[in-house]
Amino acid sequence: MKGALPKALSGLVKGQLYHITTPIFYPNAKPHLGHLYSSLLCDVSARWHAMLGDKTLFTTGTDEHGLKIQTASEAKGYRSPKEFVDILHQEFVKLDELANVDFSRFIRTTDEDHNNSVRELWNRCWRHGYIYKGEHSGWYSVSDECFYPDSKVVRIKKDSPGAIDSKDGKFINTETGNEVVFQSETNYFFKLSALQDKLIDLLENEKPEFISPPSRRDQILNDLKTSQLRDISVSRPSSRIRWGIDVPQDSTQKIYVWFDALCNYLASIGGTGAVATNKPVFVRHKGCDHLKNPGDWFAKTTHLIGKDIAKFHTIYWPSFLLAAELPLPREVVIHGHWLSGGIKMSKSLGNVVDPIAMISYYGCDTMRWYILENSHIEADGDFREERLHATREQLVSKWGNLLNRCCGKKFNVHRAVKTFAKPEALDEDLSRYLENPATKDGYSKIVKQLERLPGAFNEAMLKLDTRSALKLLWEVIGEANAFVQSGTPWLKSNSEQDIIIFVAMETVRITAILSQPIIPSLSNEFLDRIDIDTSRRSLKYAEFGLDSDYGKNSNEGGRSVVITRKPLRIE
Numbered sequence: 001m002k003g004a005l006p007k008a009l010s011g012l013v014k015g016q017l018y019h020i021t022t023p024i025f026y027p028n029a030k031p032h033l034g035h036l037y038s039s040l041l042c043d044v045s046a047r048w049h050a051m052l053g054d055k056t057l058f059t060t061g062t063d064e065h066g067l068k069i070q071t072a073s074e075a076k077g078y079r080s081p082k083e084f085v086d087i088l089h090q091e092f093v094k095l096d097e098l099a100n101v102d103f104s105r106f107i108r109t110t111d112e113d114h115n116n117s118v119r120e121l122w123n124r125c126w127r128h129g130y131i132y133k134g135e136h137s138g139w140y141s142v143s144d145e146c147f148y149p150d151s152k153v154v155r156i157k158k159d160s161p162g163a164i165d166s167k168d169g170k171f172i173n174t175e176t177g178n179e180v181v182f183q184s185e186t187n188y189f190f191k192l193s194a195l196q197d198k199l200i201d202l203l204e205n206e207k208p209e210f211i212s213p214p215s216r217r218d219q220i221l222n223d224l225k226t227s228q229l230r231d232i233s234v235s236r237p238s239s240r241i242r243w244g245i246d247v248p249q250d251s252t253q254k255i256y257v258w259f260d261a262l263c264n265y266l267a268s269i270g271g272t273g274a275v276a277t278n279k280p281v282f283v284r285h286k287g288c289d290h291l292k293n294p295g296d297w298f299a300k301t302t303h304l305i306g307k308d309i310a311k312f313h314t315i316y317w318p319s320f321l322l323a324a325e326l327p328l329p330r331e332v333v334i335h336g337h338w339l340s341g342g343i344k345m346s347k348s349l350g351n352v353v354d355p356i357a358m359i360s361y362y363g364c365d366t367m368r369w370y371i372l373e374n375s376h377i378e379a380d381g382d383f384r385e386e387r388l389h390a391t392r393e394q395l396v397s398k399w400g401n402l403l404n405r406c407c408g409k410k411f412n413v414h415r416a417v418k419t420f421a422k423p424e425a426l427d428e429d430l431s432r433y434l435e436n437p438a439t440k441d442g443y444s445k446i447v448k449q450l451e452r453l454p455g456a457f458n459e460a461m462l463k464l465d466t467r468s469a470l471k472l473l474w475e476v477i478g479e480a481n482a483f484v485q486s487g488t489p490w491l492k493s494n495s496e497q498d499i500i501i502f503v504a505m506e507t508v509r510i511t512a513i514l515s516q517p518i519i520p521s522l523s524n525e526f527l528d529r530i531d532i533d534t535s536r537r538s539l540k541y542a543e544f545g546l547d548s549d550y551g552k553n554s555n556e557g558g559r560s561v562v563i564t565r566k567p568l569r570i571e
């Protein structure tokens, strides 16, 4: 593998295991922009790790059990919840296909291997004494599928959500604002309270990087230290919830939907038993049908989630795993929300942006770029179609324009590359071809920027800081446009012209190679336009002057323009 990365990345160890997961989504309605955001971050990260030479798996899927699905299916007149989810889960697969989200396994909680894993996880917690039977009373939210303490419940007036404490009102919880009802029933409980100290120790000492960004970790750790964890109910009576997995020891109870759902992360890489023993196992990933060491894979897993489900992933999930004596995943990365009208975009509220409509009009890669550039993992985002439209404009007028003008008939990309992409040529003092001082400065600046780019881009990508990664690309593309403008290659000939065209094309080539995880189609169309051989699109080639044979037919007439303008869509 030596030499398979550009110099700026040569210190990296390649061939590591990397498994990333989205939350599994409730298929109770069609997906929206928020779901695409989680999936896209995972897709980009998986693609980047694969480019770095890591062994990569990417799991996504749907969470198909529970009262919310049962109720939605009944309300919509389906014969069974299974029939309902068989149809609805396809909407999530379709969005992934349209958005070029290249998962390796789409897991459904109705899959047989998942069900076996859930029972096995339950049995391990049961055998280790972490599950017991008891009586439960409390405020339950069907929408959130969990109970809330009295302190988080208020009564509101039916027609006036702001007004608290009227007599005819309904009850809501203050965390999500969803309705709660008071219930009393027999449940199985999980001894969460017994794991509080262990969780604090984990976040403080053993795995301080388990939760990121650090601001979220600090907040969760602070909550853990200041309030007492209570045992949680992990089953529901089958009389109330028919749609779920039976408790292995008691068929009058169904396993709580979060205990069930979280287990997909184990099922996807071979199941609870295989992760426990770390012995070879068959799996159902695209391009990978068995894993030699599923336990190691699990320990290298990154869960990417929205902040709405942080408690389940950072408190419940590690607790279930600790109780079952299983390894923990590497980390939980928590992102902010896309808002609509100032509140979280959500299926239940219906205040959603339809990503399929946006992709159909503005194109998949424009949408991908827009989302990744206009979001930050720590902040909430606000969708604005004018910004999406502006993204396409920018791709056309900056990147596309740089490419188009150098592929004009007046120039010869192939000759420029042949002349200058040679170590001897690059070692020369090329400034003798560059008379204008602004062009001379521009040349040194761009070459330095391109040399540093893979390292800086990698750093941002590993942190999932896509906004910064894309800024780096725009900076060098901006420099290259200014360089062409001040260099006036259309007034020059031979080497004086070629050096300018060469630097501009190297900018297009290197930025397009690096952007493959972000815009998988458009980046390759850019590379096609300058006739880059498909075997020279890997990261190794993201280095100035490394490809010395491209651009053969780039300046011929009749070749199509890679990306064109689109007017702002008017509904």
Ligand SMILES: Nc1ncnc2c1ncn2[C@@H]1O[C@H](COP(=O)(O)OP(=O)(O)OP(=O)(O)O)[C@@H](O)[C@H]1O
Pocket: 023, 024, 025, 026, 027, 028, 033, 034, 035, 037, 038, 143, 304, 305, 306, 307, 308, 309, 336, 337, 338, 339, 344, 345, 346, 347, 348, 349
């Ligand atoms: N507005 C949003 N912004 C960012 N991510 C979101 C948003 N909505 C959902 N997600 C992603 O989906 C996960 C939750 O999935 P879920 O199917 O419960 O979505 P939802 O729209 O909130 O559904 P519902 O309204 O039915 O509860 C989040 O943790 C996050 O990964």
